[in-house]
Amino acid sequence: MDKSRLRRYGSRALLLLLVILILGVLPKPLVTLGPQQKVETVNPKMGVHTRLTDEVEEWKIKRTLELVRAMGAPWIVEYFPWAYCEPLKGRFDWTHADLVVDHANVQGLTLIARLDFVPPWARPKNTTNSYLERERYQDFGDFVYAFASHFRGRIEYLIIWNEPNLSSSWGFRPVDPEGYTELLKIAYKRAKYADPDIQVLAAGLAPNVADEGDEFALSDLSFLQRMYDAGAKEYFDILAVHAYGNVFPPDDPPARDKINFARTELIHQLMVQNGDGDKEVIITEGGWNDHPRWTKAVRPSQRIAYTIQAYEKARGEWDWCLAVAFWAFRTPWPQRNFRDYFSFVTPEFILKPIYEEVQAYAQGATDWLERTPVER
Amino acid sequence: MALRRWLAYIALFALVALGLFFLFRLPGGEVRDRTWERIERQGVLRVGMDASYPPFELWDEVGLRGYNVDLAQALGREWGVEVDFEDIGFDGLYDALKVERVDIIISALPYDPLLTQDVAYSYSYFDAGQALVVREGTNIAEVEDLNGRRVGLELGSRGDLEARRLEQRMALERKAYVTAQEVLEALRDERVDAGIVDAVSAYQFIGEEGGLRIVQQVTEEPYVIAVPMKAPMLLEKVNEVIIKWRETGFLEELREKWF
Numbered sequence: 001m002d003k004s005r006l007r008r009y010g011s012r013a014l015l016l017l018l019v020i021l022i023l024g025v026l027p028k029p030l031v032t033l034g035p036q037q038k039v040e041t042v043n044p045k046m047g048v049h050t051r052l053t054d055e056v057e058e059w060k061i062k063r064t065l066e067l068v069r070a071m072g073a074p075w076i077v078e079y080f081p082w083a084y085c086e087p088l089k090g091r092f093d094w095t096h097a098d099l100v101v102d103h104a105n106v107q108g109l110t111l112i113a114r115l116d117f118v119p120p121w122a123r124p125k126n127t128t129n130s131y132l133e134r135e136r137y138q139d140f141g142d143f144v145y146a147f148a149s150h151f152r153g154r155i156e157y158l159i160i161w162n163e164p165n166l167s168s169s170w171g172f173r174p175v176d177p178e179g180y181t182e183l184l185k186i187a188y189k190r191a192k193y194a195d196p197d198i199q200v201l202a203a204g205l206a207p208n209v210a211d212e213g214d215e216f217a218l219s220d221l222s223f224l225q226r227m228y229d230a231g232a233k234e235y236f237d238i239l240a241v242h243a244y245g246n247v248f249p250p251d252d253p254p255a256r257d258k259i260n261f262a263r264t265e266l267i268h269q270l271m272v273q274n275g276d277g278d279k280e281v282i283i284t285e286g287g288w289n290d291h292p293r294w295t296k297a298v299r300p301s302q303r304i305a306y307t308i309q310a311y312e313k314a315r316g317e318w319d320w321c322l323a324v325a326f327w328a329f330r331t332p333w334p335q336r337n338f339r340d341y342f343s344f345v346t347p348e349f350i351l352k353p354i355y356e357e358v359q360a361y362a363q364g365a366t367d368w369l370e371r372t373p374v375e376r
Numbered sequence: 377m378a379l380r381r382w383l384a385y386i387a388l389f390a391l392v393a394l395g396l397f398f399l400f401r402l403p404g405g406e407v408r409d410r411t412w413e414r415i416e417r418q419g420v421l422r423v424g425m426d427a428s429y430p431p432f433e434l435w436d437e438v439g440l441r442g443y444n445v446d447l448a449q450a451l452g453r454e455w456g457v458e459v460d461f462e463d464i465g466f467d468g469l470y471d472a473l474k475v476e477r478v479d480i481i482i483s484a485l486p487y488d489p490l491l492t493q494d495v496a497y498s499y500s501y502f503d504a505g506q507a508l509v510v511r512e513g514t515n516i517a518e519v520e521d522l523n524g525r526r527v528g529l530e531l532g533s534r535g536d537l538e539a540r541r542l543e544q545r546m547a548l549e550r551k552a553y554v555t556a557q558e559v560l561e562a563l564r565d566e567r568v569d570a571g572i573v574d575a576v577s578a579y580q581f582i583g584e585e586g587g588l589r590i591v592q593q594v595t596e597e598p599y600v601i602a603v604p605m606k607a608p609m610l611l612e613k614v615n616e617v618i619i620k621w622r623e624t625g626f627l628e629e630l631r632e633k634w635f
Contacts, residue, residue, distance in 0.1 A: 300532025
């Protein structure tokens with residue numbers, strides 16, 4: 001072997017050694033996924049809506065999901081904004097979404113992904129992030145296809161859009177049930193094309209009693225009927241429902257002009273009337289608030305009781321309800337208003353009493369009031 | 377060349393700084409505050425308030441009244457100005473201040489550190505946090521004395537949270553009730569040795585029934601007055617009055633009147 005060849009091999013070997021050394025000293029990730037976990041609970045329908053979209057630090061994502069699992073809730077709903085995942089047309093960034101999904105899977109949680117939030121490139125200037133013109137529905141369909149393809153085998157449930165019966169969800173244009181149905185059809189076909197096993201949820205509607213022609217909203221019941229009239233039936237597998245209890249207990253009877261938890265039954269009745277009673281619903285938002293001053297709030301002890309009773313109602317009475325995910329487990333930072341009083345855990349990871357009581361229920365304490373002695 | 381350019385920059389910077397100084401200062405050297413100037417000029421203090429939180433502010437057959445109404449009127453008397461109340465929903469109070477519909481918010485407003493870039497807060501005039509309440513004559517003076525005691529709390533409340541945290545390091549017996557009122561009744565009837573409830577409920581109960589006393593604030597929830605960020609004079613005047621009221625016992629009198 002001549003000297004020049006020897007030198008060349010020698011320098012390559014040195015380079016290889018250098019690469020190995022660098023790789024060897026690269027810092028190891030601070031947060032790991034950890035071993036596969038399983039949710040232990042007496043009620044497999046329990047769930048919460050997490051708010052990890054703007055949670056930057058991975059350890060906080062992991063800690064949040066660990067706490068959900070430890071509370072005994074196997075279901076979570078999480079929001080994956082289109083604009084975050086596809087900042088430029090056809091260019092996808094799944095970094096943060098992957099973190100959330102992988103940690104959720106390792107914690108043994110079933111994740112329902114909500115998709116909306118129009119990126120700036122898909123809407124005119126000076127419009128809000130819910131403004132989507134019909135000409136752009138295919139762009140959203142492309143995103144749904146990309147999302148379902150990327151997360152195939154890791155996410156089984158998709159919610160298409162959010163509360164389309166509010167004008168704010170249309171970029172402050174009039175609500176449009178037929179337009180939403182068209183969007184749903186496109187999204188459904190693209191999702192199924194990417195993953196035939198994926199379950200598509202029609203959006204949860206904002207519970208309200210607004211009449212036709214109202215400037216800001218349309219009643220959830222009227223909106224859903226118009227969706228059926230527009231042919232939505234064949235384009236969703238499950239219906240998402242938003243079920244806020246307001247100041248009423250979960251067994252307060254439903255009525256068309258009343259917002260309460262049992263309003264879910266009216267939604268289901270409407271599905272039955274439209275020949276869609278075999279489908280299930282999932283409550284993807286809902287619950288009670290215990291702010292001391294908000295007019296739609298209840299006492300903290302009532303919130304605990306109603307929350308547990310609602311989980312129990314879904315388990316024992318509503319066989320057509322697959323899961324109940326209450327709003328909202330924890331927010332990344334304090335909202336400093338009534339919204340903080342929906343949470344189960346503070347932004348600093350302090351467990352609220354409701355967390356511990358729900359956890360006790362999930363562990364079998366069916367007579368939960370006895371566990372914390374309440375004198376009346 | 378470089379030196380001359382630097383000197384020119386320094387001269388320009390000094391000129392701008394001087395301009396800003398004169399723009400925001402009155403001839404007498406005082407900081408300019410258009411809100412305070414308007415209050416003085418028109419003789420009216422416009423107070424934003426959500427009148428739905430008795431006993432701090434409420435409407436009844438008498439009209440608008442409450443602790444904060446008295447507080448605002450006392451503020452007006454201190455400054456020799458009329459007080460105009462604007463009843464605004466709690467969520468709209470900050471916006472009303474921002475668009476200058478009101479000069480000041482007095483509405484049992486909790487201090488919010490996240491808003492300190494948008495508004496300025498006065499010193500606290502009331503602490504509505506969780507309080508440790510005992511019967512008169514009991515030798516419990518602080519939470520450290522709760523070891524081995526029966527402690528009443530409102531289930532699910534911040535007081536409950538505090539008691540659960542204390543329970544991790546001492547052998548207290550938690551006794552949960554549905555409302556703060558029930559906790560205080562249990563304390564009165566000697567079914568518990570102490571209670572941790574919000575100060576507003578505690579003051580109300582003590583005012584009506586007596587026999588109990590607050591021995592320690594366990595958590596803080598200071599009620600403050602908010603003024604616009606660009607109203608340093610107004611803020612200073614408010615703080616001066618609050619300090620004075622603390623010293624003269626006016627805040628104590630006000631509390632005793634309304635609780």
